[in-house]
Amino acid sequence: MMDWTDPHCRAFHRVLAPHARLYTEMVHANAVIHGDRAKLLAMDASEHPVALQLGGSEPALLAQAARIGADAGFDEVNLNCGCPSDRVQAGRFGACLMREPALVAEGVAAMIDACDVPVTVKCRLGVDDDHDWDRFVHFIDSVAAAGCRMFVIHARNAWLQGLSPKENREVPPLRYDWAYRLKQERPQLLVVVNGGIASLEEATQHLDHADGAMLGRAAYHDPYLLHRLDVAWFGGALRSRAELLRAYRPYVDAQLAEGALLKHITRHILGLFAGERGGRAFRQVLSEGAHKPGADWSLVERALALTESFAAAEA
Template sequence: MNVSPSPRPIPPDDLRLSVAPMMDWTDTHCRVFHRLLAPHARLYTEMVHANAVIHGDRARLLAMDAGEHPLALQLGGSEPDLLGAAAKIGAAHGFDEINLNCGCPSDRVQAGRFGACLMREPQLVADSVAAMVESCDAPVTVKCRLGVDDDHDWDRFVAFIDTVAGAGCGMFVIHARNAWLQGLSPKENREVPPLRYDWAYRLKRERPHLQIVVNGGIATLDEATAHLAHADGAMLGRAAYHDPYLLHRLDVAWFGGELRTRSELLRAMRPYIEDQLARGVYLKHITRHLLGLFAGERGGRAFRQVLSEGAHKPGADWSLIERALEVTESFAGERVDAA
């Protein structure tokens, strides 16, 4: 299949800051919250298998709020025809990017012959990317690791990148660790294999025409900022979820604007939350994404406790969030955001 490269790069400002696709976490409620915190960040869905996009409940699987853009759909799968069809559906649904998962190491994903194990099949990934590029107008991108198991061969890694780039992928998110396919859980795979950011940096130096975003282990503003000297962007994963206020600090530091307090940001969620409650969504499905907002702050534990204990109860509504804020502030003996 003869396919020209992706017709246009992603705008640089849209790549500088992004939030990783995270299973069971980055649903539409989470993304609306993250968009509020970081107006300039690029957001990603949870991974959705191509088969599910084609045959499943699209209203649920592809749910998005109009304010989430720029928003990428991450697909899982290894059959080019199915991935092409799913990419076409995703682009028609309004996603700004279609991303192929070549980094997830879970047993379930391996059993389906997709995720990180695809790094051993660069031509299959290239064929999949080519089918996706041909079927839709949105940029097609890949999120991958440095290699799998004990494979620490730079030439093999860059050959994977070159093969896939030749099929029309112009942007790669590099989770700068290997994926260990045996012996480690998905959680351990995010922590145990050593980070090697230098490979991502070298890739950008040697392939400057590619857009390279660094992912993995980024936990502070200074760490994220340091990556911008070597790559096109930094992607936060667990840090964005467990300490979401970091996203806001990064957005303000990198793009400008006024730093808003945690309480102010959360209260700005009220219209969305009340609209969702009116649609029959239970409060607990939204507040689970808010629990880390006061991470590291005095009163943060009280904030989490009020929400965790009350959000699942029948009739829980916005008043519970106001109570959590009041308890948090009184627990601290002063306004938590006063500084």
């Protein structure tokens, strides 16, 4: 979710799903230590609970970054061992760490010692054509022995050669049964299923076999799905898209007052009316107007009004 789940996105998703645990974009430990922390670790108070997702492989640096993240107020620090991009491979982090369970365990142990919030791991089932259950569970057991109690399992392999990051999300077959088996054989661990989950029904089915489900691109492209899931799992009344969007306005107005540009905020709400009559008009109004100087909440209201006029005409 690089360049997607920034603070503007997470604040919007919190309005939609009050009970969800939100995750940041993956940030390399070096960037946290040496970069612009005010930008990289930006977080609105409304976001909690929110996890900082780190990339890296050097235990000392991971520990330092985890401590910085916890001190900044994040509720969890998650080590990414699943991203397959070329940049990740060149830096010896992400999915290639699946081949180095001892190093990951060392890093996790150092992170746990350095901070007082939960340290979790997101991983794949294996790398390339490695389909060995014993190797996968050895990775899990090694990291669990270091103190990790929660694993987010992207239930497919990562191909480090021959597939793009996009293809890595679609081509390798999904094997949810491995995540289910892990939970069955290691009941003391929290196992969250990730990968290819695109509907409320699919996400809910995973709860019969695991402790949770993580949604990525489906939640971004159809954010109302997050709201439907939150209501289905935790109760409450289903709110309309327009009502939810207007509940986001105080955050937007506050950000604009601080100098944020509307285009950087509204890009995260373009999918709110995905599949709905008027959804295209909603996106068009925002896409064409949000970049203009002085663009403010009135543009969002204009997009909403046009969308609602389509719905009224259909009724």
